[in-house]
Amino acid sequence: MSSIPAPILELHDLTVRLAARSGPVTAVAGVTLAVQPGECVGLVGESGAGKSQALLAPFQLGAAAAQVGGGARFEGGDLLALDGAALDRIRGRRAGFVFQDPMASLTPHRTVGEQIAEVIEHHGAGRGAAARDRACALLERVHMDVPERRFHQYPHELSGGQRQRASIAIAIACDPALLIADEPTTALDVTVQAEVLALLAALKAERRLSIVLVSHDFGVVGRLADRILVMYAGRLVEEGRALDVMTAPRHPYTAALLACIPRMEDRPEEPLMPIPGQPPQPGALPAGCAFHPRCAHAQARCRVEAPVLAPVGARTLACHFPLPA
Numbered sequence: 001m002s003s004i005p006a007p008i009l010e011l012h013d014l015t016v017r018l019a020a021r022s023g024p025v026t027a028v029a030g031v032t033l034a035v036q037p038g039e040c041v042g043l044v045g046e047s048g049a050g051k052s053q054a055l056l057a058p059f060q061l062g063a064a065a066a067q068v069g070g071g072a073r074f075e076g077g078d079l080l081a082l083d084g085a086a087l088d089r090i091r092g093r094r095a096g097f098v099f100q101d102p103m104a105s106l107t108p109h110r111t112v113g114e115q116i117a118e119v120i121e122h123h124g125a126g127r128g129a130a131a132r133d134r135a136c137a138l139l140e141r142v143h144m145d146v147p148e149r150r151f152h153q154y155p156h157e158l159s160g161g162q163r164q165r166a167s168i169a170i171a172i173a174c175d176p177a178l179l180i181a182d183e184p185t186t187a188l189d190v191t192v193q194a195e196v197l198a199l200l201a202a203l204k205a206e207r208r209l210s211i212v213l214v215s216h217d218f219g220v221v222g223r224l225a226d227r228i229l230v231m232y233a234g235r236l237v238e239e240g241r242a243l244d245v246m247t248a249p250r251h252p253y254t255a256a257l258l259a260c261i262p263r264m265e266d267r268p269e270e271p272l273m274p275i276p277g278q279p280p281q282p283g284a285l286p287a288g289c290a291f292h293p294r295c296a297h298a299q300a301r302c303r304v305e306a307p308v309l310a311p312v313g314a315r316t317l318a319c320h321f322p323l324p325a
């Protein structure tokens with residue numbers, strides 16, 4: 001009898017409240033998700049949807065003074081019950097992180113080799129020459145050209161793509177079970193973007209690495225994710241198999257995001273279809289469905305009654321009037 005593996009990461013009814021001048025505002029409201037071993041989950045939505053806070057706040061890497069409620073378990077343990085020292089043993093060792101701007105996450109006055117070796121030593125995965133050898137091997141694994149030379153270079157001496165490869169080398173230095181990649185390709189040109197995504201796909205396959213890929217860009221997430229979750233205004237609004245969500249979105253917001261992506265077959269005279277208006281600010285959500293002021297399918301019920309996230313066939317949706325299957 002085959003048993004279902006336990007999720008690497010589970011969020012249950014997670015809420016994140018952030019300090020604002022007018023008082024705490026809810027940035028994440030009731031997010032529930034699970035990431036299985038070897039699975040890539042894509043979390044998509046516009047800036048400010050709460051994607052990063054939902055993933056980073058349980059590891060105490062989100063905004064300062066964030067109040068986190070609900071449940072968050074990592075490899076079976078209660079993340080929200082851990083103190084700083086216990087979290088330090090998970091972050092960088094069992095859970096790796098890659099961020100949008102490697103210049104901000106790398107230390108400018110230390111060589112990339114030193115920074116990788118430091119993580120290895122900090123988590124007890126090697127010392128001295130062994131740590132340096134491992135760092136060099138990691139630079140080679142992330143396809144850094146001439147890794148022995150790159151080892152001795154500072155972040156400012158590398159291109160954006162090389163810096164992001166160095167960040168990935170740090171994130172996988174201790175062979176983590178989970179990689180959280182928060183907009184990892186946003187600052188890169190399309191060619192380098194494709195190379196970095198191919199690298200993440202290879203790491204996922206060879207290490208059975210679980211990945212959460214956070215992005216505003218369906219084009220990025222669609223290349224790697226097995227499952228896609230869409231967030232709007234701090235809430236999940238659609239979840240399903242990546243191919244299903246990409247080819248037949250059922251939530252009007254998901255469909256609107258996909259309609260914004262330029263496609264090769266588009267005729268130049270056909271304008272792109274931006275979503276009208278702006279996402280609401282946390283703490284100032286409209287009544288009813290938070291997407292209703294921007295939704296082309298909104299009806300009277302949408303303006304007064306917030307839809308509840310619920311299974312609809314093989315999908316999970318928060319919409320009173322889902323698009324046809």
Ligand code: SF4
Binds near residue numbers: 291292302322
């Ligand atoms: S509930 Fe109504 S307003 Fe909200 S996404 Fe669905 S159709 Fe649009």
